[in-house]
Amino acid sequence: MSENFEGARGAGPAQRSVEMAVALLIAAFALVVIAGSIQAGIGWGAEGPKAGFFPFYVGLMILASSIINFGAVMSDRRNDQLFAEWGQLGKVMSMLVPTAIYVALVPWIGIYIASALLIAVFMRWLGQYGWGTIGAVAVGVPVVTFVIFEKWFLVPLPKGPIEELLGF
Amino acid sequence: MEEIVNLFHGFSVVLQPFNLLVMLVGIMLGVIIGVLPGLGGANGVAILLPLTFSMSPTSAIIMLSCIYWGALFGGAITSVLFNIPGEPWSVATTFDGHPMAQQGRAGEALTAAFTSSFVGALFAVIMITLVAPLVAKFALQFGPAEKFGVYFLAFCSFVGMSKEPPFKTVAAMMIGFALAAVGLDSVTGQLRLTFGQTELLNGFDFLIAVIGLFGIGEILLTIEEGLSFKGGAAGINPAVVFKTWAELPRYWMTSLRSCVIGCWMGISPAGATPASFMSYGIAKRVSKNGDRFGRGEIEGVVAPETAAHAAGTAALLPMLSLGVPGSPTAAVLLGGLLIWGLQPGPLLFVEQKEFVWGLIASMYLGNVVGLLVVLTCVPLFAAILRVPFAIIAPIILMFCAIGAYTVHNSTFDVVMMLVFGVVGYVLKKCNYPLAPLVLAIVLGDKAEEAFRQSLLSSQGSLGIFVSNGLVSSIMALGLIALFWPLIQNAFTRRRTRPAV
Numbered sequence: 291m292s293e294n295f296e297g298a299r300g301a302g303p304a305q306r307s308v309e310m311a312v313a314l315l316i317a318a319f320a321l322v323v324i325a326g327s328i329q330a331g332i333g334w335g336a337e338g339p340k341a342g343f344f345p346f347y348v349g350l351m352i353l354a355s356s357i358i359n360f361g362a363v364m365s366d367r368r369n370d371q372l373f374a375e376w377g378q379l380g381k382v383m384s385m386l387v388p389t390a391i392y393v394a395l396v397p398w399i400g401i402y403i404a405s406a407l408l409i410a411v412f413m414r415w416l417g418q419y420g421w422g423t424i425g426a427v428a429v430g431v432p433v434v435t436f437v438i439f440e441k442w443f444l445v446p447l448p449k450g451p452i453e454e455l456l457g458f
Numbered sequence: 459m460e461e462i463v464n465l466f467h468g469f470s471v472v473l474q475p476f477n478l479l480v481m482l483v484g485i486m487l488g489v490i491i492g493v494l495p496g497l498g499g500a501n502g503v504a505i506l507l508p509l510t511f512s513m514s515p516t517s518a519i520i521m522l523s524c525i526y527w528g529a530l531f532g533g534a535i536t537s538v539l540f541n542i543p544g545e546p547w548s549v550a551t552t553f554d555g556h557p558m559a560q561q562g563r564a565g566e567a568l569t570a571a572f573t574s575s576f577v578g579a580l581f582a583v584i585m586i587t588l589v590a591p592l593v594a595k596f597a598l599q600f601g602p603a604e605k606f607g608v609y610f611l612a613f614c615s616f617v618g619m620s621k622e623p624p625f626k627t628v629a630a631m632m633i634g635f636a637l638a639a640v641g642l643d644s645v646t647g648q649l650r651l652t653f654g655q656t657e658l659l660n661g662f663d664f665l666i667a668v669i670g671l672f673g674i675g676e677i678l679l680t681i682e683e684g685l686s687f688k689g690g691a692a693g694i695n696p697a698v699v700f701k702t703w704a705e706l707p708r709y710w711m712t713s714l715r716s717c718v719i720g721c722w723m724g725i726s727p728a729g730a731t732p733a734s735f736m737s738y739g740i741a742k743r744v745s746k747n748g749d750r751f752g753r754g755e756i757e758g759v760v761a762p763e764t765a766a767h768a769a770g771t772a773a774l775l776p777m778l779s780l781g782v783p784g785s786p787t788a789a790v791l792l793g794g795l796l797i798w799g800l801q802p803g804p805l806l807f808v809e810q811k812e813f814v815w816g817l818i819a820s821m822y823l824g825n826v827v828g829l830l831v832v833l834t835c836v837p838l839f840a841a842i843l844r845v846p847f848a849i850i851a852p853i854i855l856m857f858c859a860i861g862a863y864t865v866h867n868s869t870f871d872v873v874m875m876l877v878f879g880v881v882g883y884v885l886k887k888c889n890y891p892l893a894p895l896v897l898a899i900v901l902g903d904k905a906e907e908a909f910r911q912s913l914l915s916s917q918g919s920l921g922i923f924v925s926n927g928l929v930s931s932i933m934a935l936g937l938i939a940l941f942w943p944l945i946q947n948a949f950t951r952r953r954t955r956p957a958v
Contacts, residue, residue: 305888312888316629323636323651330643330650338914341643341650344906348635355629362623373887378682385681386880389674389855393876396859397869405856409849417848431853435860443509445864 300375306363308373313360320356323349388412400450402432461591468815472823477520480513481820484521485828486835488528493536493839497854499529499770500786500896501673504665505861507794515798516813520820522794523774526787527579527824530730530770531832534571534763535839538564547730547766550738554751554758561754565698568836570756571763573706574713576829578764581717582724582771583821586778590807590818593779597804602911603922607932609905611939612782616894618942619732623889630885631894637662638902645910657870664793664899665865666874668786671892673858674879677851679886699833702756709760712741716761720768724784725776730769737765771821778814779804782901786893789900 327342327349334340363369374382388411395404410428413419439445440458449458471477491502503522510518533548538555551571558567600608613631620627640651641661652658706713716737723733741761742751751758773784774791781803783789795802806814832839862875882892916922924930938945 308884309888312884312890316633319633319636323639326651326653330648334918335646337646339910339918341646341648344909345636345639345651348632348639352629352632352636355625355632358625359623359629362625374682378684381684382678382682382883385678385851390876392855393859393872396863396872401856401860401863405852405859408855409852412852413848415848416851417846419848427849431856435856439860444512445508446867447860448863448869 300377302372302375302379305371305373306366306369309363310360313356313363316356317353317360320349320352323352384415388415396448398450400453401448402436403450403452405432405435461587464811464815465587465819467812468817468819469823471516471812471816472520472819477517477816477820480517480521481524481824481827482831484524485528485531485824485831488525488530488828489532489535489832489835489839490528490842491525492529492532493842494850494854497857498672498676499526500790501669501671501676501858501861502529503787503790503794504668505673505857507665507790507797508861508864510794511797515795515800515810516816518794518798519791519813519817520824522791523817523820524824524828526770526791527821527828528831529787530579530767531572531575531828532839533766534575535568535832535836536843538567538571538759539840540843547734547770548762549731550734550762551759551766553738553762554753554755557752557754558756558759563754565695566702566756567754567759569699569702569833570706570759572829572832573703574716574760574763575767576825577713578717578720578767578769579771579821579825581764582721582768582775583818583825585721585772586775586821587818590775590779593775594804594807597780598808599928600804602908602915603925603929604932606905606908606912607923607929607936608780608782609901609908611932611936612776612901613894613898613905614936614940616891616897618939620891620894621732622891624943626888626890627894630890630892631898634895634898635902635905637667638664638899639906644903644907660866662874662899663865663871664896665790666862666871667878667899668790668896669858669862670875670878671882671885671896672786673854673861674876675882675886675892677854678879678883681847681851705756706760709757712745712757712761713764715740715744716764717768720765720770721772723765724769724772730766730773730785733769734762734766738762774821777802778806778817781904783897786896789897793900 323345327346330342330345331340332342332346334343388408392404392408395407406428409431410424413424413427436447439447472481487506488499488502491497492499497505503525506525507522510521513521530547534551534555537548537551538559541552541556555567555571558564597604597608616631617624617627636651638661640658641649642659643650649659719737719740720730720733723736724730738751738758738761741757742748745751745755745757747755747757770785770787773788775784777783777788777792781792781801783792792802795806800806800810800813858875859872862871863869865871885892885895912922913919916925922929923933
């Protein structure tokens with residue numbers, strides 16, 4: 291799709307290697323599915339096909355298509371595209387890592403406090419905002435969310451010790 | 459005539475004040491979802507689905523389908539003003555819409571886009587009104603083998619029509635089927651593929667998959683591309699609107715053709731995105747102004763927008779009448795039906811008349827309301843896009859997390875959402891299509907059930923799938939759809955370049 295007009299691009303993992311890795315991972319997934327299906331029984335039982343019957347063939351089809359996909363990438367030697375530049379992947383990680391920490395924190399401190407922290411981190415890190423603006427948005431958004439979900443729609447969201455202290 | 463009576467009854471349901479309010483809220487939310495990156499029709503509806511648990515099914519489906527219309531409208535705003543398609547189906551709208559905005563004709567382009575969307579949707583809704591009851595009546599005779607045949611046809615069309623390599627489509631689809639199989643087997647009640655993990659007892663919920671794959675994955679893609687939103691002003695006023703409306707009837711032929719393309723592509727699960735490209739391509743070839751396409755031709759906005767909306771709407775026809783959704787968003791709506799305790803499929807037209815006709819009536823009204831809302835509120839929606847990414851991104855992430863949590867009140871689901879997000883990002887970058895994966899998760903259990911019931915009645919012989927005229931023709935259609943690219947190649951041996 292994108293032509294390589296600029297000669298000097300940043301370095302990064304090659305599209306080919308990533309695609310091969312993905313094909314292998316999918317094949318591994320297929321093996322897990324096949325193993326699980328065999329465990330559940332792939333034959334014909336008293337009530338017709340056993341539980342593993344359908345997923346077994348699904349697993350075989352995943353395996354077959356990932357082998358074909360792997361072969362297709364292998365034979366396509368002219369593809370010298372990059373999957374992404376390291377800088378771009380860095381940006382993705384700068385988003386992914388805080389999100390992963392956020393997801394890990396939610397069960398412990400509740401979704402409201404965790405969200406406030408997430409918003410604050412992003413605004414400070416990616417946006418370089420002043421603390422005043424950060425405070426307003428990071429506190430305001432979870433409070434509005436709280437009112438909409440817990441008060442209007444009566445949908446309870448995970449809460450932590452701080453909400454408990456406040457009596458919710 | 460019975461349909462007309464039912465439709466009027468549907469209107470009386472929709473016109474209740476609460477349902478009108480719900481409609482307006484849905485449209486507004488939908489446009490916002492369509493405008494924001496990382497939130498699209500499918501995962502927007504998925505995130506907001508839990509909010510409807512306390513509503514009546516009819517109000518709930520009105521709200522969710524209106525979110526869908528709103529998202530379809532919203533995609534055009536970002537395409538024209540910012541050259542950023544908010545949704546994949548608005549990519550073709552940027553080709554001529556954005557050049558028009560650069561020439562200071564943003565108002566004209568937006569009016570044309572919204573009006574065409576409206577026309578496309580209206581055409582598709584009329585088609586649904588007339589055709590859906592007939593299809594449903596016909597489908598009532600289906601046994602398990604025919605049911606499986608319909609699923610087979612739907613999934614084969616995906617492989618045949620996908621622009622991604624066929625075996626990547628197959629792999630993605632089968633991964634969906636495998637994920638759907640995890641947990642309790644619905645036929646025997648036996649556990650499978652859980653490997654002793656209690657979290658997997660209930661399997662993978664497709665809502666979590668949708669929010670992760672489309673929501674988180676999309677945000678990761680957005681930040682990688684480092685998009686910054688800079689765009690023209692949204693000058694839209696009544697004078698421009700009426701001037702454009704006076705001009706539009708000239709393109710009635712393009713409009714009609716795009717409606718037909720859209721409906722066709724929407725019913726077969728190709729979806730809105732290929733419909734918009736195809737319609738644009740054909741309009742470019744047929745129009746006498748074809749060589750000026752790409753430099754701000756109003757016809758180049760009319761064609762893709764009409765087709766995209768017609769397809770997006772028509773995708774609900776197989777969802778309502780057969781229980782087979784034509785697009786990921788339709789799949790989420792179908793999931794909603796299951797959650798509200800309704801059984802999707804032909805029986806819906808018999809047992810849930812109020813629901814079905816309320817929904818169809820809300821399609822008419824929702825699109826009128828949608829047109830008015832977007833025409834009057836464009837500057838407001840454009841302002842949302844000017845909120846910097848550093849603020850909007852964590853807020854979107856938060857809503858994705860809330861949406862994932864509320865499905866089963868489980869924080870494990872939030873973790874799964876993130877995993878699906880990373881998987882979605884990588885698969886998308888490697889050209890694996892995500893729509894068939896999601897559809898397979900939704901339909902996996904039902905397809906498997908139909909398959910096993912058929913085999914049970916035939917004592918294990920695959921001959922059941924060619925045992926009568928009806929099922930064999932459905933299966934044959936499926937095979938034609940599957941090998942369509944090969945068949946096409948055999949006819950025109952001139953295609954040397956793979957489609958982009």
